[in-house]
Amino acid sequence: MNKDLSIVIPVYNEEESIPELLEWIFLVVDEHGLVAEVLMIDDGSRDRSWSIISEWAKKESRLIGVKFNRNYGKSAAIQTGFDEANGGVIITMDADMQDSPDEIPELVKMINENDLDIVSGWKKKRHDPLSKTIPSKFFNWVTRKVSGIALHDFNCGLKAYSRDVVKHIHVYGEMHRYIPLIAKWNGYDKISEKVVEHRARKYGNTKYGMKRFITGFLDLISVTFVSRFKKNPMHFFGVFGSLSFIGGFFITLWVIGEKLYRQYHQLDRRDVVDQPLFFLALVALIVGMQLFLAGFIAEMMIQLNQKKGDYLISEKTTD
Template identity: 60%
Template sequence: MLQISVVIPVFNEEESLPELVAWINRVLKKQGFTYEVLLVDDGSTDGSWEVIRRLAAKDTVVKGIGFNRNYGKSAALDVGFSVATGEVVVTMDADMQDSPDEIADLYRMVKEEGYHLVSGWKKERHDPVTKTVPSRFFNAVTRIISGIKLHDFNCGLKAYQSKVVKNIHIYGEMHRYIPLIAKWHGYGKIGEKVVSHQPRKYGTTKFGIERFINGFLDLISVSFVNRYRKNPMHFFGTLGTLSFLTGFIITFKLVYAKIQGLRLGEPVREITDQPLFFLALVALIVGVQLFLTGFLAEMMTSNTSRRTDYTISEKINLGD
């Protein structure tokens, strides 16, 4: 078994790939590691795949996976994780802002200190304020919600025990929350290491301000899915029961008040003339619907498992 698998999602990074792979080779060969470099081309529209072909033809440690279209970073990581054979799996970005010089220390933290996952922390960033300020706010909120004391959830430079990446599944834009997903799968020993952040040398960033908006929506999604995916009735059933009981209590009070008024000979309004009746009716209907939603979700959970398939156009140095 190899010691290290380096998984690198690639999207339109043809200029940086030769230099990045040479840098990784130089560092890991000097350290005496056995390793592989997995380049996952996420539907690049430039010449990235041809560059990967040339690199793999020259060096068998370089392996390539090419998507037929752009699926996103999470998809690239998910497929890379599935084929990685190293004891420790290291992820990094292809833009050369993550330094391969950090890999050896990350490997030792996982192997010698027993961390399930070690995340990089770009303490000093070479990014504009429009990226750093929203990023700090995003990380602060994620720390509060997740309870994981990391400073930089979105850092691409991370190291994992092999069993961690083999037992988690990421999709959509959930790569930001791999530490949270790993924790909910029982891999709670999560460490952090300050890593160097290089100025971007080639190309431009592929992410805009919308990633922070999407990030918060994804945080809500991953929190809900991981907390209730095995027992959705606990969520929907609880809300449905509360809504139904609220409607029932209001209806009972209206009916009781009318009966009492008639018994005492007092003038009373028709129940259907009172706004509270319609509020109670809505609460009853919503309660039943939420309960049925939970019941159906419970049935689906017990009979199906979530799986996402990606269309891979070609593989290099990976056999069948």
């Protein structure tokens, strides 16, 4: 049976909130006549989260539970949910009840009626301390500038996707924050946002600390680099390698030429190897060659591992 939507919920030690959250979700989808499934991905919880999910799944056929043998991270849980989802619209939300299920119908409507690829939640009014809100605003500002995507809240777990998007992207590492960027680089650039309610945490404690902001910037650099240069790494390594090699080459010519000039005119001079600039030039030459070779080897590896399925055909005319 075709489903209107799939709701993907990563779970990590949220035993208190799961029953209340599921009741709320099913109440909302029933009220709006939505044919839905809920996928709860237990990311190696150490409390009773999986037991509660299993008990609910026995009495509620619309709930599908998946359990990891250990904690792999939110991105792995989301990707697993994407793989298992059968709905026309896929919604992700957190299990801590800070995301309101009441937002679900409007998110589904925006995807379907506006033909959008992604609708991202924007927690305009947050119930978090300044120690979280200020770094988050700075993080989102940087991400907007780097990605070119005009979203106010990349960290918001409440997002809606068209089925086509989630079946043609891959989320890995800790890249769940950058799914809009990953989607954009794969050709899905119809991205919008919706102001959503941010509820105060009712149970337990936050699972994320300041560390995520540091790793978040590193992940941003990583996903930007991979997205832009995974098909043509020589465009990155070759450019910087060539600049380094050419710079080192001309510095070497300058150092040697200066010595010959001084020697010809019988002026005071130092040996080439006594000049720090000469060794700087050698380093630039070596680094340039290594970068160029790295790009060349990467290009060869891509050619050897190229697959026909690497490119997505969106339309095709018939004979």
